[in-house]
Amino acid sequence: MDTNSHTHAAAKAPAAQEFQSLVPDARLRLVLYCFLMTALFMATLDNQIVSTALPTIVGEFGELERFGWVGSAYLLATSAVMPLYGKLGDLFGRKFVMMAAIFIFTIGSLVCGLAVSMNTLIAARVLQGLGGGGIMVSIFSINADLFEPRVRARYQSYSSLVLMASGAIGPTLGGTLSEWLGWRSIFLVNLPIGIVVLVGLALFLPYRKPHRRPKIDYAGALLLAGAVTSVVFWADTGQIFGSLIAPKSLGVVAFGVVCAALWVQVERRAVEPIVPLSLFSKPTVCLLWIVSICSGAVGIGSVNYVALFLQTTTGLTPTHAGLLFIALTSGIAFGSINSGRLIARTGSYKIFALISGAGSCLAFAALSQLPLGTPIYVIGGLMLMHGISVGIGQQVPVIGVQNTVPQRDVGAATGTVTLTRMGGASLAISIYGAVLSAFMAGAPAIPGVANIEELTPAALAALNPETRTAVSAVYQHAFGPVFISMALMIGCSFIAACFLKDVRLPTMHKKTAP
Numbered sequence: 001m002d003t004n005s006h007t008h009a010a011a012k013a014p015a016a017q018e019f020q021s022l023v024p025d026a027r028l029r030l031v032l033y034c035f036l037m038t039a040l041f042m043a044t045l046d047n048q049i050v051s052t053a054l055p056t057i058v059g060e061f062g063e064l065e066r067f068g069w070v071g072s073a074y075l076l077a078t079s080a081v082m083p084l085y086g087k088l089g090d091l092f093g094r095k096f097v098m099m100a101a102i103f104i105f106t107i108g109s110l111v112c113g114l115a116v117s118m119n120t121l122i123a124a125r126v127l128q129g130l131g132g133g134g135i136m137v138s139i140f141s142i143n144a145d146l147f148e149p150r151v152r153a154r155y156q157s158y159s160s161l162v163l164m165a166s167g168a169i170g171p172t173l174g175g176t177l178s179e180w181l182g183w184r185s186i187f188l189v190n191l192p193i194g195i196v197v198l199v200g201l202a203l204f205l206p207y208r209k210p211h212r213r214p215k216i217d218y219a220g221a222l223l224l225a226g227a228v229t230s231v232v233f234w235a236d237t238g239q240i241f242g243s244l245i246a247p248k249s250l251g252v253v254a255f256g257v258v259c260a261a262l263w264v265q266v267e268r269r270a271v272e273p274i275v276p277l278s279l280f281s282k283p284t285v286c287l288l289w290i291v292s293i294c295s296g297a298v299g300i301g302s303v304n305y306v307a308l309f310l311q312t313t314t315g316l317t318p319t320h321a322g323l324l325f326i327a328l329t330s331g332i333a334f335g336s337i338n339s340g341r342l343i344a345r346t347g348s349y350k351i352f353a354l355i356s357g358a359g360s361c362l363a364f365a366a367l368s369q370l371p372l373g374t375p376i377y378v379i380g381g382l383m384l385m386h387g388i389s390v391g392i393g394q395q396v397p398v399i400g401v402q403n404t405v406p407q408r409d410v411g412a413a414t415g416t417v418t419l420t421r422m423g424g425a426s427l428a429i430s431i432y433g434a435v436l437s438a439f440m441a442g443a444p445a446i447p448g449v450a451n452i453e454e455l456t457p458a459a460l461a462a463l464n465p466e467t468r469t470a471v472s473a474v475y476q477h478a479f480g481p482v483f484i485s486m487a488l489m490i491g492c493s494f495i496a497a498c499f500l501k502d503v504r505l506p507t508m509h510k511k512t513a514p
Contacts, residue, residue: 022145022208029146033155035200036139037162039102042193043135045166046074046109046128049174049186056183061118073122077129078136079232079422080225085134086141086415087274090408091216094142095207099198101134106194112187137418141411144402145208149505150344152402156395157340161333210408217270223263224274230256231423235430244430275416276409284404284503285413287496289420291353292397294493296421297428298360298486299390303328305432305482306383309367312460312475314376315468327380331387332394339392347504349396350497356393357494360386361487368483372469372476393493397421403505428489432482439478446470 023029050070089097108128115121147155177185230252237249267273279285310321339352363386397417405413446452448467452474460468
């Protein structure tokens, strides 16, 4: 009976594997990791640093109607190429794919800095996005080659510090550079950073040649890019065509559906599909995609609306509202670092997805019920709670998917996680905007205010106290449903996490020197 019990236990336990890091030397791994984080900082800082310089750019070039496309062009290009870069890394090795992405991003930054019109700037932003998407995907794929699963969880949690830094200093740095050195400097600053990272990766990152013949699925790549771009573009059609259900907007949706249907047919026959359809047959991967979509929808998509809420209902200036975001970003860093350490220690990640979804859901549910005049420290406490919750679950989708798929598909699978997160953010921004507009449209007229939606924070502060209170009450009423929609979205993440299997990341056994 003891023998049978032992055999049964051995069958249930995960088989020990031998992990061979791409870089055996621990100190060199840390050096490479620093180069990777520098590249991540450069790519994630870009949109943040551009945001505060956009008014200056529009002042020089004009064409205010194309204001949004400076950011949307980058997002569209980034989303379209993420799955492609993941697959190219699997086929050709991650070193040269990563270097190509950095090179494209750096050249795109140079062209942005030399732009002579709004059209050339938007085109250059597309070129930047083609590189930026590859940087974000390749970094997490290379981490899978450098660190074993449990250790990888800890190092990937450190990336949240980079994201926090770019989010915290980006707007301030963009405003400062554009004021003192001109707006072109916000793009040209990427050149020395990109060159340093390129040289570092060329010298220190080994090349691991995949043991299979590369065969690029061009048709699948184009069709997937068309489908993904349609989804992201549709999220902006409310502003472009006046409504998300306008005939032209629905035409964008129809184009995306056709591309998606054709993509499935092509991938069934492709020797090396961009995204292996076998991933869709893995329940864990599909559930983690849902978690990733919802996390992006709330973790990324809610930021601008929380900032608008603070400035329209509390009377905070943009600067003071930005300072309050320190609670959010600090919470993300705290939650991510500690959950990364706990995942590395325990090997379990399901519980962190559950805590993350439940915490953010409760935070936004509470925000939706706050009365006008709620003390700032209460709002700051809820933002801190949301930030910690986001940080706790931030690396779960990447770690879980990488642990589920075979090594040959790690790059492609990682690309899908990054893509779903960005796609969730894009769709959620449109949903929040539609909800806010719907409830603002039914607001009663306020004496002395011609158009409430055109009030800037400065104009709001200049109103008399009674009018300002009336405007704040309208926004407070409209933001209640917005926060409820955020709570519902992240609630879907919690439900998906409930169905995840409580697997343990394996502890790899490394060869020791004789």
